[in-house]
Amino acid sequence: MSRQFRAIEISKTDKGQKLDFVTLNETNLMPGDVTVAVEHSTVNYKDGLAVTGKAPIIRQFPLIPGVDFAGTVVESSHRLIKAGDKVVLNGWGVGESHHGGYAGLARVKGDWLVPVPDNMTTAETMAIGTAGYTAMLCVVALERQGVRPEDGDILVTGAAGGVGSIAIAILAKLGYRVTASTGRPEEEAFLRGLGASEIIDRKELSGPVKPLAKTRWAGAPEVPTFAEGGVSDLELLFWHGLWAPKNTPKPIVAKINDAVAKAFDDDWVKKRFGELGHTIPPPGQRTPQALYDHHKAEIDKWWPIMKAAGIKPKGS
Numbered sequence: 517m518s519r520q521f522r523a524i525e526i527s528k529t530d531k532g533q534k535l536d537f538v539t540l541n542e543t544n545l546m547p548g549d550v551t552v553a554v555e556h557s558t559v560n561y562k563d564g565l566a567v568t569g570k571a572p573i574i575r576q577f578p579l580i581p582g583v584d585f586a587g588t589v590v591e592s593s594h595r596l597i598k599a600g601d602k603v604v605l606n607g608w609g610v611g612e613s614h615h616g617g618y619a620g621l622a623r624v625k626g627d628w629l630v631p632v633p634d635n636m637t638t639a640e641t642m643a644i645g646t647a648g649y650t651a652m653l654c655v656v657a658l659e660r661q662g663v664r665p666e667d668g669d670i671l672v673t674g675a676a677g678g679v680g681s682i683a684i685a686i687l688a689k690l691g692y693r694v695t696a697s698t699g700r701p702e703e704e705a706f707l708r709g710l711g712a713s714e715i716i717d718r719k720e721l722s723g724p725v726k727p728l729a730k731t732r733w734a735g736a737p738e739v740p741t742f743a744e745g746g747v748s749d750l751e752l753l754f755w756h757g758l759w760a761p762k763n764t765p766k767p768i769v770a771k772i773n774d775a776v777a778k779a780f781d782d783d784w785v786k787k788r789f790g791e792l793g794h795t796i797p798p799p800g801q802r803t804p805q806a807l808y809d810h811h812k813a814e815i816d817k818w819w820p821i822m823k824a825a826g827i828k829p830k831g832s
């Protein structure tokens with residue numbers, strides 16, 4: 517028997533998008549190996565944009581919005597998930613290109629779901645929400661980079677915001693000393709209550725960049741991208757290469773290059789580079805000539821900018 521459920525559905529019309537409360541049944545759901553009776557969802561910023569149509573969040577119409585949800589599994593053919601399990605979902609294009617959480621039922625890939633821990637309710641997972649989940653991912657990313665509490669303070673920008681405030685609470689609980697950067701000094705008590713040890717005005721972080729300044733923080737988990745900061749056409753990539761002394765015989769260079777190129781095909785190396793956020797060059801670009809060309813292109817790109825900005829190596 518096909519279950520019926522209520523949902524918010526956004527469709528496209530000639531005049532823009534339209535939102536309706538509708539009754540659907542399971543056949544209207546998209547493919548997936550797990551069906552969940554949704555109990556809670558949040559109103560994320562993205563949901564606000566999707567529902568009001570203020571930004572093109574929805575990429576397929578008609579669509580049920582809701583970028584996250586928590587609920588109880590009613591049907592599953594996933595090997596690790598069974599009916600009755602409590603699960604939570606954040607992201608994965610749900611509420612953007614796959615039917616989302618603003619519905620009584622959701623059908624998704626089981627691999628997108630996370631089990632709700634026994635000591636938490638589905639309501640609590642959604643109180644943490646996608647903002648809290650994002651904050652946790654930021655902290656996990658710092659830990660994966662090897663940042664430990666004894667390494668020094670952690671800077672949290674946008675401290676009084678959704679992601680920032682939860683990041684402070686998590687970091688403080690894990691024993692990190694946290695500096696909170698905010699544009700709202702009146703939130704000092706709130707930020708200290710979350711565990712921040714120091715509060716700085718966000719103005720301290722604006723102004724001219726000081727190359728080779730003293731290291732002040734061991735990590736900064738959610739600094740905005742250049743594009744978010746209003747500089748849209750700047751691509752600044754960190755890259756690494758391997759150099760040999762000048763006049764190293766070509767066969768030796770070829771031998772070393774060959775060994776490094778082969779290492780990039782090793783599964784562990786690929787996984788570790790992925791964890792560090794690095795991209796491995798495709799096989800055709802793992803050559804000394806490709807590295808030379810890239811290096812030259814970088815010098816051609818940055819030298820005029822450095823000259824125009826008067827940036828000089830320290831001490832020169």
Ligand SMILES: NC(=O)c1ccc[n+]([C@@H]2O[C@H](COP(=O)([O-])OP(=O)(O)OC[C@H]3O[C@@H](n4cnc5c(N)ncnc54)[C@H](OP(=O)(O)O)[C@@H]3O)[C@@H](O)[C@H]2O)c1
Pocket residue numbers: 560561645646647648650673674675676677678679680697698699700718738740744
């Ligand atoms: N929420 C999510 O689910 C989610 C998921 C993935 C990624 N993100 C990203 O994470 C970031 C923070 O999201 P959020 O949900 O925490 O947003 P939010 O609640 O609106 O918080 C953003 C904070 O940024 C600070 N801020 C505002 N205007 C600023 C400016 N002009 N310069 C510097 N700082 C400014 C403010 O901090 P103070 O109040 O302390 O001044 C504000 O509270 C965003 O880039 C967002 O796209 C969010």
